[in-house]
Amino acid sequence: MKTIVLLSEANDPISGRPHLSRLEAQAIGLAANLDKTPQGLHVGPSEEGASAALGHGLSGLDVVETSVGEDPLPAIAGFLKNALNGNEPPALFLCGRRGEGGLETGIVPYLLAEALDLPILADAVAIRPGEVQGTLVVDQAMAKGARRRVTVRLPVIATVHALAPPPQPFAYGRMRRGELRRHRADMIPAAATSAESTTPVVGSHEERPHRARPKLMRTSGTSAGSHNLHVGPEPDEAARLILAYLEENGIRRYGND
Amino acid sequence: MSRIRKDPRAERATKTVAEAGRRPRLNLGRREAGPASGRPRRDPWREWAASLAGETVIGPERKRYDRSQRQMNRADAARFARARPGLDATDISPGQPALRVVDEPAFVVFAVLEAAGGRLSRFDRQVLGAARLLADAGDGGGAVVAIMPESVEGLGEAGADRVFAMPEAATPAIRAATLRGAVDELCPRHVLFAEDGDSADIARRLAASVGEPLFADVEHLTARQAVRAIRSGRAEIGLAPPRLMSIGEDRAKPYEAVPCEARPLETSAPSRLDDPAILSVEIIPGDPAKLALSETDFVVSAGNGVSDFAAFRDLAAAMKGTPGASRVVCDAGLMPRQAQVGASGTVLAADCYLALGISGAPQHLQGIAGCEHVIAVNTDLHAAMIERAGLAIVQDAQLVMPALQKLLQERET
Missing domain, CATH: 3.40.50.620 (HUPs)
Known part of the structure; x- marks a missing residue:
């Protein structure tokens, strides 16, 4: 199944230099399980960070060069639309769940899904082909270690969660062997998108240095009361009280149901 | 300031107790509720009275206070009022209506x-x-x-x-x-x-x-x-x-x-939509035994009052909780270090904490500060963990563990 990994313009959170986002490196790992030759797509002014993706297991990378500060969404949508209409269309598009070093809203995959009219699944941690041809089984990460296993019809867009398997190690030779294809932005027909949505703000806003704000203190909601103090009950009675308390407060439910 | 000014003379007058044949004396402990200003204010005196968790049954009388300095919300106040009918702790913020109604929202x-x-x-x-x-x-x-x-x-x-x-x-x-x-x-x-x-x-x-x-x-x-x-x-x-x-x-x-x-809300009933791309959905619950302590929602924890750790691990598995331990137990090598709860171990984000034989050192209580429900099983009535717990059982944890295990097995069959 042909897979395309979307690579964002990411900056290292410590040094601020362009690098490959870890989520996207994990996405390449997931794609390599499905596709022998996973492809990448990067739209932006430079491919300095994204080209490292070839070293993590991509076999080819398409780079569409745009000017600094330009919205990449029309170019991404246009490129993918071309690919979907061509022969051997891609079946799966993988992205990281949030960007790094930019506005970090995580909305680009959703706008892309809207523009391409494809279903989108969030927070994938494992992906494998379904039993029926043209389907895919995606495990989504949920709170408290739970997973949601969704069978979905292809083609689909999926965002990758940080709990996905760690990325393949970087190999310099693999990066040199990978094929880098450059395209000019004006050669790609821009798809109609609701492009203003990529920016998280309406009108003007000022950007200022970040100020750390303390989070709320976590305190417990309930207090002790004498009615809940049991001095020297029989062990069986104590066990019954504990299970009743757990079930009353909806922590766990024990039994056959 | 919207607050009503204090009138020291009037306050003195309310504290004066007139007794026939003797000169008037002042009862300084008397506290009348002042006129309601409509402004919500805490009453620390009432909260303190309400934090009285009980008295010792055996031995010399000793009062136990819940000193965890948790703010009293209305639900708690109502609960205390039910538990202690003699104490009027319901009216924590006087002068407010019982229900807030917005009829025609803007x-x-x-x-x-x-x-x-x-x-x-x-x-x-x-x-x-x-x-x-x-x-x-x-x-x-x-x-x-x-x-x-x-x-x-x-x-x-x-x-x-x-x-x-x-x-x-x-x-x-x-x-x-x-x-x-x-x-x-x-x-x-x-x-x-x-x-x-x-x-x-x-x-x-x-x-x-x-x-x-x-x-x-x-x-x-x-x-x-x-x-x-x-x-x-x-x-x-x-x-x-x-x-x-x-x-x-x-x-x-x-x-x-x-x-x-x-x-x-009265709205037109939303029509049932369906998602044509999704063929099937299945939820796989997480295995609490494999979860990290910081991620889980229910921790079953052992302290110095537990000696049979094989039984403890079985119990944690049967209760579908993540096993934890206090510092003493981890230092002794009876539980792995990553199971340690507290300031130098893991600070929990769990909803519920079951403490078996843990007295509750301050560093341990820091680790469970965010837990909403705490259950304590301990032999010492005056232990800090008993004071902190929402359900406190003064009993030997070694006796309660097999009883819990037996009860869980009965439920299973």
């Missing part, structure tokens, strides 16, 4: 809740608190509409004026489509989400579908300004609260004043 604010398992989580309460803040902003008169997939108790206390139950839907795509219908119908001024799990997913789906920007992961929210970090926390942007926002965890205060009415 505008509405949506709070999209997860409410997993039919219960409001801490995060859900924070989202409702943020929605309440925005509904009361400016001239006020707004109504908070809680939107969740199943019916939930206690929405009124958490600050919801109206309740809109979505049809139970398995996938976020269907929930987002239903929400889109509600947004088109009611035109809310703000729609608030939790920046977590499915809520974050639905927020982005809605933003993409209505074509409006999403102000994601808000760090600081007031009526005038919403602030979020960008560029990996190097910079931030702040602007007047936009329409679509998702709130970060532990960033907004939950609502803790007069209960709202939580009236079901």
Whole structure:
């Protein structure tokens, strides 16, 4: 199944230099399980960070060069639309769940899904082909270690969660062997998108240095009361009280149901 | 200042006790409730009286106070009043109405809740608190509409004026489509989400579908300004609260004043939508034994009062909890170091903590400060853990463990 990994313009959170986002490196790992030759797509002014993706297991990378500060969404949508209409269309598009070093809203995959009219699944941690041809089984990460296993019809867009398997190690030779294809932005027909949505703000806003704000203190909601103090009950009675308390407060439910 | 001034002479007059044949004396301990100013104020004296957790039964009389300095909310006050009929702890904030009603809202604010398992989580309460803040902003008169997939108790206390139950839907795509219908119908001024799990997913789906920007992961929210970090926390942007926002965890205060009415909203019943791309959905619950202590929701923990650790591990597995331990036990090598709970181990984010034979050193109590429900089993009535616990059992943990195991096995069959 042909897979395309979307690579964002990411900056290292410590040094601020362009690098490959870890989520996207994990996405390449997931794609390599499905596709022998996973492809990448990067739209932006430079491919300095994204080209490292070839070293993590991509076999080819398409780079569409745009000017600094330009919205990449029309170019991404246009490129993918071309690919979907061509022969051997891609079946799966993988992205990281949030960007790094930019506005970090995580909305680009959703706008892309809207523009391409494809279903989108969030927070994938494992992906494998379904039993029926043209389907895919995606495990989504949920709170408290739970997973949601969704069978979905292809083609689909999926965002990758940080709990996905760690990325393949970087190999310099693999990066040199990978094929880098450059395209000019004006050669790609821009798809109609609701492009203003990529920016998280309406009108003007000022950007200022970040100020750390303390989070709320976590305190417990309930207090002790004498009615809940049991001095020297029989062990069986104590066990019954504990299970009743757990079930009353909806922590766990024990039994056959 | 809107507060009513103190009148020392009048206060002195109320404290004077006239007795026939003797000169008047002052009863300085007498505290009459002053005239209600309508302004909510704490009464530390009443809270202190209400924090009396009990007296010793055996031996010399000794009072036990719950000194954990937790703020008394209305639910707790009501609970204390029920438990101790002699003490009038109900009227913690006098001069306020019993129910807050917004009949004709000037505008509405949506709070999209997860409410997993039919219960409001801490995060859900924070989202409702943020929605309440925005509904009361400016001239006020707004109504908070809680939107969740199943019916939930206690929405009124958490600050919801109206309740809109979505049809139970398995996938976020269907929930987002239903929400889109509600947004088109009611035109809310703000729609608030939790920046977590499915809520974050639905927020982005809605933003993409209505074509409006999403102000994601808000760090600081007031009526005038919403602030979020960008560029990996190097910079931030702040602007007047936009329409679509998702709130970060532990960033907004939950609502803790007069209960709202939580009236079901009369709208056209949303039609059942379906998602043609999704073929099947299956939820696989997490295995608590494999989870890290910081991620789990229920910890079963052992201290010095437990000697049979094989039985303890079996019990933790049978109770579907993650095993934890106190520092003493980990130092002795009876449990692995990563199971240690407390200041030098893991600080928990769990909902419930079952402490077997743990007395509750301050460093250990720091580790469980965020746990909503604590159950303590300990032989010492005066242990700090017994004071902290919502259910305290003064009994040997070594005797309670086999009884629990037996009871669980009976339930299984």
